[in-house]
Amino acid sequence: MEALLQYLNNIRPLSDGLKKHLMRTVGSTRIKNRAFLLKAGRVCNRIHFIEEGLLRCFHVKGESEICSWFMKEGDLAISIKSFFEQKPSYESIQALENTVLHYITYIDLQLIYQEFPEFNFIGRVLTEKYYTLSEQRLYAMRMQRAAERYSYLKETSPELIKRVPGSHIASYLGITLATLSRIKARR
Amino acid sequence: MEALLQYLNNIRPLSDGLKKHLMRTVGSTRIKNRAFLLKAGRVCNRIHFIEEGLLRCFHVKGESEICSWFMKEGDLAISIKSFFEQKPSYESIQALENTVLHYITYIDLQLIYQEFPEFNFIGRVLTEKYYTLSEQRLYAMRMQRAAERYSYLKETSPELIKRVPGSHIASYLGITLATLSRIKARR
Numbered sequence: 165m166e167a168l169l170q171y172l173n174n175i176r177p178l179s180d181g182l183k184k185h186l187m188r189t190v191g192s193t194r195i196k197n198r199a200f201l202l203k204a205g206r207v208c209n210r211i212h213f214i215e216e217g218l219l220r221c222f223h224v225k226g227e228s229e230i231c232s233w234f235m236k237e238g239d240l241a242i243s244i245k246s247f248f249e250q251k252p253s254y255e256s257i258q259a260l261e262n263t264v265l266h267y268i269t270y271i272d273l274q275l276i277y278q279e280f281p282e283f284n285f286i287g288r289v290l291t292e293k294y295y296t297l298s299e300q301r302l303y304a305m306r307m308q309r310a311a312e313r314y315s316y317l318k319e320t321s322p323e324l325i326k327r328v329p330g331s332h333i334a335s336y337l338g339i340t341l342a343t344l345s346r347i348k349a350r351r
Numbered sequence: 352m353e354a355l356l357q358y359l360n361n362i363r364p365l366s367d368g369l370k371k372h373l374m375r376t377v378g379s380t381r382i383k384n385r386a387f388l389l390k391a392g393r394v395c396n397r398i399h400f401i402e403e404g405l406l407r408c409f410h411v412k413g414e415s416e417i418c419s420w421f422m423k424e425g426d427l428a429i430s431i432k433s434f435f436e437q438k439p440s441y442e443s444i445q446a447l448e449n450t451v452l453h454y455i456t457y458i459d460l461q462l463i464y465q466e467f468p469e470f471n472f473i474g475r476v477l478t479e480k481y482y483t484l485s486e487q488r489l490y491a492m493r494m495q496r497a498a499e500r501y502s503y504l505k506e507t508s509p510e511l512i513k514r515v516p517g518s519h520i521a522s523y524l525g526i527t528l529a530t531l532s533r534i535k536a537r538r
Contacts, residue, residue, distance in 0.1 A: 223490070223493075225493075230493060232489075232490075232493065244482060244483055244486040245483050245486050245487060245490075248479045248480075248482070248483045249483060254490065255490075277472065277475070281468055281469060281471070281472065282468060284468070284471035284472045284474075284475050285464065285468065285471045287471075287475045288464070288471050288474045288475035288478060291475060291478040291479055291482060292435045292478055293435075294482070295431060295435070295478060295481070295482040295485065296431055296432050296435045296436060298482065298485060298486065298489070299431040299432050299485065300432060302419075302485070302489050303410070303419075303432075303441065303442075305489075305492075306410075306412075306417060306419065306525075338493075
C-alpha cells in the first residue's frame with residue numbers, strides 16, 4: 165500500500181485528505197499463480213496496482229490464446245475498454261506468478277475524481293503514460309519481423325524474457341514456440 | 352472555434368475564466384489536401400482539433416507507407432508518443448482533404464493543466480476515450496482476417512470507406528489494393 169501511495173505521490177503530491185481517503189478506499193488482494201484476475205465476458209470493475217508478481221493479458225482466437233501484454237510489479241492492470249466503458253471484457257487477465265495487488269473499484273475511482281479534483285491530474289498523466297506504451301507496442305507489431313520484434317522486446321523489457329514462459333512470449337510475438345526457439349538459437 | 356469549446360464543454364462545463372483563456376490561447380489553421388500537418392522526425396508540439404476535413408497518420412516501412420489511422424472533423428489529431436514525450440515522431444500526419452484545424456501547443460496545454468486544474472478532468476476523459484479506441488483497433492488487427500477487418504471497419508467507421516482513397520484503406524488493413532478490390536467484389 166505504501167508503494168502505491170508513493171507511486172501516486174511521485175506524479176503529484178497528494179493532499180492529506182486524499183491520502184486518508186485512499187487509505188480507506190483502496191483494497192488489497194493476493195492471487196496464486198495461474199489464477200484469474202479477470203475472465204473474458206465479465207466487466208473489469210477494478211483498477212489494480214501490482215505490488216509484487218506478474219500477470220498476462222490474453223484473448224482467445226479460434227483454438228489458441230493470444231497474449232496482448234504482460235504486467236509486473238509497479239504496473240497498473242486493467243482491461244482498457246472493459247474498464248473505461250464498463251462493458252464485458254473480450255480479454256482475460258491471469259497471474260503467471262503469485263501476485264499481490266491493491267485496487268480501487270470503478271465507482272470509487274469516479275467518486276475520487278469528483279471529490280478530489282487534484283486526482284484528475286494523476287489520472288490524466290497515468291492514462292497518457294499507458295496510452296503511449298500501448299502505441300509503442302502497436303508500432304513495434306506493425307513495423308517489424310518476428311526476429312526484430314523479439315529483439316525489441318528483449319531491449320525494452322529484458323526482465324519479461326526471463327520471467328514469462330516461452331509459450332506466452334511466442335504468443336505475444338505472433339509466432340510459434342518452435343520459431344521463437346530458432347530465433348533465440350540464431351542469436 | 353465554437354465547435355471546439357462546445358466539444359470540451361460537453362465533457363465538463365468550462366468556467367468563464369477557462370473559456371476566456373482558451374479563446375486567447377487556441378490557434379487556428381487551414382491546410383490543403385496532401386499537405387503535411389506533421390512530418391516524421393519532427394516533434395509533434397501541438398494538439399489539433401479538426402473542425403472540417405480528413406487526415407491520415409502513417410509511417411514508412413521499407414519502400415511503402417503504412418497507414419495507422421484516419422482522423423476527421425470532431426476528432427483530435429496528434430502523434431501520441433511524440434506529443435506526450437515531446438520526442439521526434441516516427442510517423443507523419445497528412446491531409447486527405449482541405450482541412451480546418453484549431454490547436455493548442457504542448458507548452459500552453461501544460462500551463463492550462465497547472466493553472467486550471469478543472470481542465471485535467473477533460474484531458475483525462477479524452478485520453479481515456481482515445482486510448483480505448485486505439486485498443487479497439489489493435490484488437491481488431493490481432494483478431495481478424497483481412498475480410499473481417501474490412502467488415503469491422505465498414506461497420507464501425509462507414510464514412511471512412513467512402514472518403515478515404517482505397518490505397519490508404521488497403522494500407523491500413525495491411526493488404527494490397529488488389530486484395531481490397533477482391534474483398535469488396537465478393538460482398
